[in-house]
Amino acid sequence: MLKAMQSVLGLLMLLQSALASAGLSIEIIGAGEHQIPVAIVPMGGDEKLAQAINEVVSSDLQRSGLFRLIDPAGKLPHQPSEVSYPDWQVRGAEAIAIGTVTTQANGRIEARFRLLDVVKHIELVGQAVSVGDGQVRAIGHRIADLIYEKLTGDQGVFSTRIAYVNRQGKKFSLIVADSDGYNEQIVLTQNEPIMSPNWSPDGGHLAYVSFETGHAAVFVQSLYTNQRKLVADFPGSNSAPAWSSDGKRLAVVLTRDGGSQIYLMRPDGSELRRISFSGGIDTEPNFSPDGQYLLFTSDRGGSAQVYRMPVEGGAAQRLTFGGGTSYSPRHSPDGKSFVYTHLSGGKFSISLQDFQSGQSEALTEGGWEKKPSFAPNGKLILFASEARGRGILATVSSDGRVKQHMFTQSGDAREPVWGPRL
Amino acid sequence: MKKIIVSIVLLNLLAACASNKPQETAAASAPAAAVTAPVAAGGASTGATSATQTVVDALNDPKSILAGRSVYYPFDVAAVQDADKPLVQAHAKYLSENAKRTVKLEGNCDERGSNEYNLGLGQRRADGVQKMLELGGAKAAQLTSVSYGEEKPKAAGHEEAAWSQNRRTDINYAK
Numbered sequence: 358m359l360k361a362m363q364s365v366l367g368l369l370m371l372l373q374s375a376l377a378s379a380g381l382s383i384e385i386i387g388a389g390e391h392q393i394p395v396a397i398v399p400m401g402g403d404e405k406l407a408q409a410i411n412e413v414v415s416s417d418l419q420r421s422g423l424f425r426l427i428d429p430a431g432k433l434p435h436q437p438s439e440v441s442y443p444d445w446q447v448r449g450a451e452a453i454a455i456g457t458v459t460t461q462a463n464g465r466i467e468a469r470f471r472l473l474d475v476v477k478h479i480e481l482v483g484q485a486v487s488v489g490d491g492q493v494r495a496i497g498h499r500i501a502d503l504i505y506e507k508l509t510g511d512q513g514v515f516s517t518r519i520a521y522v523n524r525q526g527k528k529f530s531l532i533v534a535d536s537d538g539y540n541e542q543i544v545l546t547q548n549e550p551i552m553s554p555n556w557s558p559d560g561g562h563l564a565y566v567s568f569e570t571g572h573a574a575v576f577v578q579s580l581y582t583n584q585r586k587l588v589a590d591f592p593g594s595n596s597a598p599a600w601s602s603d604g605k606r607l608a609v610v611l612t613r614d615g616g617s618q619i620y621l622m623r624p625d626g627s628e629l630r631r632i633s634f635s636g637g638i639d640t641e642p643n644f645s646p647d648g649q650y651l652l653f654t655s656d657r658g659g660s661a662q663v664y665r666m667p668v669e670g671g672a673a674q675r676l677t678f679g680g681g682t683s684y685s686p687r688h689s690p691d692g693k694s695f696v697y698t699h700l701s702g703g704k705f706s707i708s709l710q711d712f713q714s715g716q717s718e719a720l721t722e723g724g725w726e727k728k729p730s731f732a733p734n735g736k737l738i739l740f741a742s743e744a745r746g747r748g749i750l751a752t753v754s755s756d757g758r759v760k761q762h763m764f765t766q767s768g769d770a771r772e773p774v775w776g777p778r779l
Numbered sequence: 780m781k782k783i784i785v786s787i788v789l790l791n792l793l794a795a796c797a798s799n800k801p802q803e804t805a806a807a808s809a810p811a812a813a814v815t816a817p818v819a820a821g822g823a824s825t826g827a828t829s830a831t832q833t834v835v836d837a838l839n840d841p842k843s844i845l846a847g848r849s850v851y852y853p854f855d856v857a858a859v860q861d862a863d864k865p866l867v868q869a870h871a872k873y874l875s876e877n878a879k880r881t882v883k884l885e886g887n888c889d890e891r892g893s894n895e896y897n898l899g900l901g902q903r904r905a906d907g908v909q910k911m912l913e914l915g916g917a918k919a920a921q922l923t924s925v926s927y928g929e930e931k932p933k934a935a936g937h938e939e940a941a942w943s944q945n946r947r948t949d950i951n952y953a954k
Contacts (some may be wrong), residue, residue, distance in 0.1 A: 374833075395933075426881075452931055550931065552894050552895070552898070552930065552931035553894065553895060566898075568927070568930065571925065572925040572926075573925075573926065592923070593902055593906075593925070593926075594898050594899070594902045594925070594926050595899075596895055596898050596899075597895045597898075605780070610895070610899070610907070612902045612926075615906075616899065616902075616903060616906075617898070617899035617902065617903075632916070638896060638899035638900060638903065639897050640864065640893075640895045640896055640898070641895045643897070654893065654895070654896055656855075659894050660855075661855075661892060661893075682892070683894055684892060684893035684895075685893045685895070698893060699891070700891060709892060725937070726891065728893065728894075771894075772894065
């Protein structure tokens with residue numbers, strides 16, 4: 358009963374933060390079961406930079422659903438010696454973040470940050486973070502990661518990046534952005550479709566499908582030099598690139614020998630060999646973290662479902678059953694579960710299945726929710742959704758409790774994928 | 780023969796009413812009528828008997844069955860439906876008699892399913908039409924098939940009226 362009340366309260370709680378600096382807006386729905394109370398004190402030094410950092414840190418922590426922000430209410434210590442612990446204990450804070458930020462003579466921005474334990478009166482972490490001019494958001498994400506790691510024990514993912522496709526009329530753009538959707542960078546823009554971006558494990562390359570040659574072909578592009586290589590361009594369709602976690606292999610789907618089948622190659626397109634042999638559509642391969650298995654979508658049993666097979670060959674095992682069809686499976690970072698898109702009763706939703714129990718649970722209530730991918734810490738899942746008639750990016754916590762909608766500036770956001778931790 | 784043409788036209792009209800199919804004509808995409816072109820596609824050409832005695836490429840005749848350039852499907856199905864078989868067979872006959880003409884078969888899907896699954900399904904649809912054209916006498920060298928999956932929808936909207944138009948293989952003649 359208490360749990361039910363909490364989730365109702367969570368749903369009622371709708372936080373909206375629209376920052377004026379970009380045309381992006383973020384809505385957060387729900388809250389985690391146990392929220393850690395933490396006070397983020399605006400930093401001393403440069404007031405404008407401090408304000409910017411405070412906004413990033415606060416919205417990162419709120420989006421995770423795991424923190425409750427305590428209002429500093431006029432108390433603004435910047436050094437440990439200035440902190441009066443009883444004041445913060447009274448307000449219920451378990452930890453307090455303080456620090457200073459300045460612009461150096463060489464133009465770089467430097468922040469000195471400390472996280473203090475209000476109960477034990479000790480410093481949990483202290484760090485100086487320095488970035489180039491104009492990268493103040495990166496400082497905020499780094500500080501949010503440090504707070505998240507110290508107080509939850511899990512890796513922070515706020516400093517990671519995401520990739521997605523933005524469609525505006527007939528114009529398609531491949532975009533890389535910060536994990537909160539800000540700091541968008543265009544990797545490729547064209548008037549032909551772009552599909553299925555996928556990160557190399559080192560975060561340095563994107564593989565994707567482009568129709569610029571008149572049909573679906575697979576490209577690999579460096580995010581450092583922007584140089585790109587056409588790695589699969591056989592007759593028919595070439596698609597669904599997926600990297601192995603050691604970065605040495607790329608799984609792709611080709612129709613050159615009949616229907617859509619899965620092949621392995623090196624990321625430069627060499628050493629191609631077929632590894633699936635069915636009369637159906639086998640697509641959307643995804644390597645297990647240990648590189649031993651592939652999850653994929655297949656209609657070999659009559660309808661699209663999720664299957665798993667050993668990379669080196671062997672029988673495929675069907676994993677999704679029951680009503681409806683299932684697509685786009687992706688392993689969790691620990692390899693113990695996978696997320697996928699479930700279509701049932703005309704509604705798409707994001708589901709999670711535990712390998713050991715074989716049990717699936719819906720993480721979203723259903724609508725137009727597609728193409729999930731895990732954050733590198735396994736705690737959040739990014740997917741494509743729709744709201745107010747537009748394709749948007751969304752996240753849900755892996756326990757399904759906290760949801761977030763990210764509205765990009767314009768057009769439809771689709772095919773999102775969370776990048777690795779660098 | 781006239782009876783057959785009339786019934787095909789009726790069938791097309793009925794199909795249009797049932798599923799909001801767009802009325803397709805070749806006029807916009809086909810080149811200007813070739814005066815010296817051979818009489819093509821047998822009885823399907825109605826222009827050949829016109830008073831002026833002009834020989835018209837049946838491909839450019841809006842009244843010909845060849846004016847239809849799209850094959851439609853039920854959800855998650857790639858087999859050419861009975862209603863569209865006469866259309867595909869007429870194109871096969873035309874291609875077999877006009878060896879210099881080439882077509883690109885473009886498979887499309889509605890937005891239900893994943894983008895990648897639909898890319899596979901669209902390819903299967905285009906390949907299915909290609910196979911039927913080959914069985915009807917067209918040469919493999921005249922045909923290429925591609926899939927656009929759900930990436931190039933003709934109609935927008937999350938409802939059957941749009942979806943039925945997007946589940947489609949287009950028979951696209953090179954100019």
